[in-house]
Amino acid sequence: SAAEKGGWSSFMAKEISEEPEAVANTILGRVVDGQVVLPELEGLDEMLAGIDRVIVIACGTASYSGLVGKYAIEKWARVPVEVELSHEFRYREPVLNERTLVVSISQSGETMDTLMAVKYAIANGARTLSICNTQGATIARESDAVVYTHAGPEVAVASTKAFVAQITALYLFGLHLSRVRGTLDPEVAAHQLAELQSIPAKIEQVLGNGAEITQLAKWMSDSRAVLFLGRHVGYPIALEGALKLKELAYIHAEGFAAGELKHGPIALIEPGQPVFVIVPSPRDPNSLHAKVVSNIQEIRARGARILAIAEEGDVAVLPFADEVIRIPLAAPLFEPLLTVIPLQLFAMELATAKGLDVDQPRNLAKSVTVE
Numbered sequence: 001s002a003a004e005k006g007g008w009s010s011f012m013a014k015e016i017s018e019e020p021e022a023v024a025n026t027i028l029g030r031v032v033d034g035q036v037v038l039p040e041l042e043g044l045d046e047m048l049a050g051i052d053r054v055i056v057i058a059c060g061t062a063s064y065s066g067l068v069g070k071y072a073i074e075k076w077a078r079v080p081v082e083v084e085l086s087h088e089f090r091y092r093e094p095v096l097n098e099r100t101l102v103v104s105i106s107q108s109g110e111t112m113d114t115l116m117a118v119k120y121a122i123a124n125g126a127r128t129l130s131i132c133n134t135q136g137a138t139i140a141r142e143s144d145a146v147v148y149t150h151a152g153p154e155v156a157v158a159s160t161k162a163f164v165a166q167i168t169a170l171y172l173f174g175l176h177l178s179r180v181r182g183t184l185d186p187e188v189a190a191h192q193l194a195e196l197q198s199i200p201a202k203i204e205q206v207l208g209n210g211a212e213i214t215q216l217a218k219w220m221s222d223s224r225a226v227l228f229l230g231r232h233v234g235y236p237i238a239l240e241g242a243l244k245l246k247e248l249a250y251i252h253a254e255g256f257a258a259g260e261l262k263h264g265p266i267a268l269i270e271p272g273q274p275v276f277v278i279v280p281s282p283r284d285p286n287s288l289h290a291k292v293v294s295n296i297q298e299i300r301a302r303g304a305r306i307l308a309i310a311e312e313g314d315v316a317v318l319p320f321a322d323e324v325i326r327i328p329l330a331a332p333l334f335e336p337l338l339t340v341i342p343l344q345l346f347a348m349e350l351a352t353a354k355g356l357d358v359d360q361p362r363n364l365a366k367s368v369t370v371e
């Protein structure tokens with residue numbers, strides 16, 4: 001009903017507007033004296049110090065939050081992290097033992113593919129942790145431990161606020177794990193945590209530029225295909241941007257790692273092809289910014305229409321971009337929590353411009369409880 005949507009045109013519009021709180025509430029109560037404290041992991045230090053591998057399993061949007069989390073967990077906790085779709089993991093006889101931590105991510109906690117994968121992991125001797133948004137859900141109950149996301153109930157079928165909450169929970173877990181394993185300078189950890197705490201206000205700023213995206217979506221409502229490029233943590237965001245557009249607007253969309261362009265996807269570029277490019281910060285110590293700008297030049301030269309998502313003050317992209325969507329300054333690992341917002345808004349607005357039901361896209365279910 002209209003009242004349940006709190007004055008918003010759809011649950012999705014409402015849920016996107018709640019993203020600052022989804023992140024803030026997931027952090028709430030879990031920081032003491034500038035350090036992450038996760039009481040739900042009490043008593044597990046020895047196990048967490050002893051694991052030699054993390055396997056993240058999830059489906060859909062949740063799996064892309066896992067891909068983002070991999071960059072942070074590996075960097076901070078120095079443990080190899082694999083991310084796999086639950087239904088692939090479950091049927092390939094993965095190598096598991098008591099030193100493997102299987103982290104499942106699920107908004108509903110009821111996705112059958114992920115539940116079966118968790119059960120398989122347990123039966124084969126792995127340790128399990130669930131990142132879940134629904135109190136008491138089946139996957140949470142089956143797992144050794146659970147770190148809840150506090151995004152609040154998500155009604156729209158396609159996931160938005162749960163995604164940013166999942167990344168937040170993975171980052172908190174990554175910082176916890178790095179403390180237990182002694183792999184991260186406490187000052188660096190405190191700094192990263194402060195960066196995370198600064199994110200809700202920055203998301204608010206991104207949401208403030210929503211009108212721009214609505215206009216862009218209207219102009220692009222007859223697009224037949226849209227491509228998304230990113231590198232590093234921008235790569236999973238390119239995948240998620242493409243998924244949102246498929247789910248909501250029924251437009252053929254693909255996300256690519258920008259470095260992979262030259263190995264194939266560049267053949268898709270023809271005059272007028274819209275390409276969203278997630279541009280890393282020019283301040284990024286890995287200097288991926290220059291590489292992405294050169295990718296932009298390569299496809300621009302072949303006629304691509306560039307829609308750049310770039311940091312405020314990044315002028316290097318201006319000569320090559322048809323549109324620039326600005327995000328506030330953030331440390332590199334935290335950029336996904338900002339860059340995903342315009343892509344969610346874009347998919348929602350484009351679907352709206354096409355007259356589609358953004359809360360209940362055709363053929364999809366909020367929680368897929370069959371295998």
Ligand code: G6P
Nearest residue numbers: 060061062106107108111158159
């Ligand atoms: C369904 C939904 C997606 C969601 C996926 C995983 O396919 O339509 O939006 O990402 O399930 O759901 P979960 O509840 O496990 O996060």
